[in-house]
Amino acid sequence: MKRFRNILVVSNPEGISEALIARAAWLAQANGAKLTLLDVSETDQSDLLRLLSTLSGTRAQEVNEDLLAARKDQLEQVARTLRDKGADVSTKLARGIGFIEVIRHVLIHGNDLVLKAADQTPAWSVLGGPDLHLLRKCPCPVWILNSMAEPSSRRIMAAVDPDPEDATRDALNNKVMQLATSLAVQDDAHVDVLNAWYLYDEHLLRSTRVHTPPEEVEALLLRTKQDSHGRLTALTDRYAEFADRMRVMHVKGIAADVIAQHAHEQRVDTLVMGTLGRTGLSGMFIGNTADTILSRVTCSVLAVKPEGFISPVTTEELDRP
Structure with missing residues (x-):
């Protein structure tokens, strides 16, 4: 690290x-x-x-x-x-x-x-x-x-959302992976790399109002899952040297729900995550998903910002004596 x-x-x-x-x-x-x-x-x-x-x-x-x-x-x-x-x-x-x-x-x-x-x-x-x-x-x-933190971690979770076509998101996910794997080595801990996926508006596609044939919905689900899994694999393959202490998890569901539930059920003691929102703007706030996760977990949290983050405190506080 x-x-x-x-x-x-x-x-x-x-x-x-x-x-x-x-x-x-x-x-x-x-x-x-x-x-x-x-x-x-x-x-x-x-x-x-x-x-x-x-x-x-x-x-x-x-x-x-x-x-x-x-x-x-x-x-x-x-x-x-x-x-x-x-x-x-x-x-x-x-x-x-x-x-x-x-x-x-x-x-x-x-x-x-x-x-x-x-x-x-x-x-x-x-x-x-x-x-x-x-x-x-x-x-x-x-x-x-x-x-209640111990001096070292036992179980770490790296919450990732890979997208190689988005340079900011890709860089942030790599920061999360680098920190989580370095911490796992230092503490001799295990790390769960978790990525949540879901088909947007699946419930509406399955409703009688939209009239989408079930086989089309299943095809869309499969394509969404495969594309998401491919992006996750492309990210985690860069960290193959940590395979002996790393468990990669691709879970269907809303990210905030999946991450909070996994942290609770697996007794995760350290969550490493990115807080991705708009960059380059003063007064920026982190994304809704990250905000929801932070308001629900009880474990230690190591949160990293994307490049270009500008704190809303900057202009209003630096001029104070």
Whole structure:
């Protein structure tokens, strides 16, 4: 996985977990990468600000400074642990809205990966709002670790949708395959390469309203399946060296449903996927399929963007002091 050289590791309010530290240390060693540990003090903590305002004299300022110092000490403790493992590490404190400050740092400092533990709540089951914002809007790959993540993966899923005639999609699928197979080798894990296919409007073709003979529908189904399988084979043949740890799956169904169901049933712990939408446009949002998947899975997610992605945060945030 010699791809990431400038990695941003984002702290949660609870700090940086052992699993996140272990993954960051491995990435730094595997890539010869430098690490930046970032902790964002949220500016919209209205309850805390209201409580501090009730303190007499200069106590509010003193408590606030103590809190910032404590956060800095937490970062430095993690940094020392990573430096002891041979990593090149720096730390940074920021104030603002968490996901915006992360993206702002990426845009200014050119980070090529964001690594973060999933936001945790008492009822945590799927990715929360701030994590989804990062996955949707951050221009570089984002790796969100499940709250129960182990330091290494056991079962990985690469969700692909090959189309050799679409250069952007083809490049994105190859990124997904490269990352998933590299991670599988590093973690000695298995990877399921999953591609969903279906015949558009099959239910209408079979309805009495359209009057399509059953044999024509079956012929269309077969052609759709064969064409899709051919594109999948053309992609996975490039990664034949990983055949001993790779299972290729061609499943009929809507992609979001198939991927979410497979992740749940097979207990996938890391999903590697592309988030493909319109490119070259400020304010771009990821495709509906990717958005639906991200709102339904509970595993760790490593999401990569297509070339030409422009974050909607760019113009509205870079001019801020």
